């Protein structure tokens with residue numbers, strides 16, 4: 569039984585353990601739309617994209633046509649104007665097809681939101697329509713070879729000469745980097761002032777800029793359906809108007825974007841884990857051992873119930889954090905970090921347990937479970953290590 573069969577069998581048997589209690593009719597419709605997109609446009613191809621290390625840009629553009637590239641960008645700026653909770657539903661649904669593709673879309677949404685929230689009118693007008701339809705892809709460039717968790721120690725420097733900025737330094741692990749050629753926008757945090765967070769500013773650097781180079785596409789454990797490269801600035805020239813927001817506010821803006829990013833990556837973990845759980849449920853209804861179907865063994869029923877319970881608890885915290893961010897609550901940042909930690913840890917362990925329930929077949933690529941485990945592992949590392 570290949571992965572596609574597992575997922576469709578789970579659907580036929582209506583096995584999903586996902587509770588939708590508390591969602592509005594509009595949210596249910598949004599979730600349904602994203603689920604259908606995942607089922608038709610992502611799931612059937614996800615294993616091949618992983619195997620071939622193929623970044624499905626046309627599929628991403630098809631998602632953009634449904635409003636999924638600027639989900640919480642305001643409508644007057646060309647976005648869908650939806651809430652963070654809506655976004656969490658969307659990313660979870662998309663990740664049931666492929667966590668990697670959903671996670672890249674999350675990063676793109678994060679960059680689009682930063683331009684909407686902090687950009688000038690001219691920057692919003694210039695960039696947001698192109699980002700909303702994904703004519704331009706985006707990358708969020710914060711991490712450097714010498715600093716990840718301690719991002720405020722970054723060393724990439726931007727200096728002014730004449731009416732331009734010139735950037736020198738290197739960013740590491742940049743998702744999506746190098747794809748799209750000139751039609752790619754790099755949102756880069758660089759130092760314009762003294763040491764520490766208040767010396768950092770943000771810049772919008774176009775893919776075709778002189779002095780912009782890329783490292784090789786990294787070989788990775790998972791997340792193969794999107795490239796990860798170093799981005800190198802060698803006296804890279806950017807016009808004065810490429811600074812995003814006020815000078816010295818780059819770090820604060822980057823951290824604000826990560827609140828939403830953490831929710832989204834947590835949602836991607838829930839979606840991947842839900843697909844794994846649904847696949848394991850379907851499998852245990854078919855596989856026999858010792859003369860009985862696996863799902864008739866009470867020990868496995870307890871295990872499946874625990875997996876569903878853990879996921880539901882993580883989802884509840886994630887939705888609470890999303891609502892806090894929507895409400896502009898004082899403790900939203902804290903809740904987003906907590907929800908990210910719980911959702912990505914739980915998501916990984918549920919996916920790993922699901923793999924175990926398939927026995928040796930869980931370890932085979934064709935069944936799709938090992939891909940989910942590989943993809944979800946990195947969610948515990950990025951966007952703030954757990």
Ligand SMILES: Cc1cc2nc3c(=O)[nH]c(=O)nc-3n(C[C@H](O)[C@H](O)[C@H](O)COP(=O)(O)OP(=O)(O)OC[C@H]3O[C@@H](n4cnc5c(N)ncnc54)[C@H](O)[C@@H]3O)c2cc1C
Pocket residue numbers: 675707708709710711714715716717718740741742743744788791796946949950951952953954
């Ligand atoms: C596939 C992939 C894609 C990524 N995409 C992007 C991207 O698009 N943009 C981007 O900017 N970055 C990206 N990253 C980078 C990612 O955000 C960093 O890897 C992450 O922030 C951790 O930084 P680090 O790797 O430098 O680890 P370090 O910060 O060096 O941490 C190493 C270990 O030490 C622990 N640690 C660090 N400080 C402390 C402390 N004070 N107390 C206790 N423990 C501590 C960490 O938790 C970790 O376990 C990506 C990474 C990967 C692997």
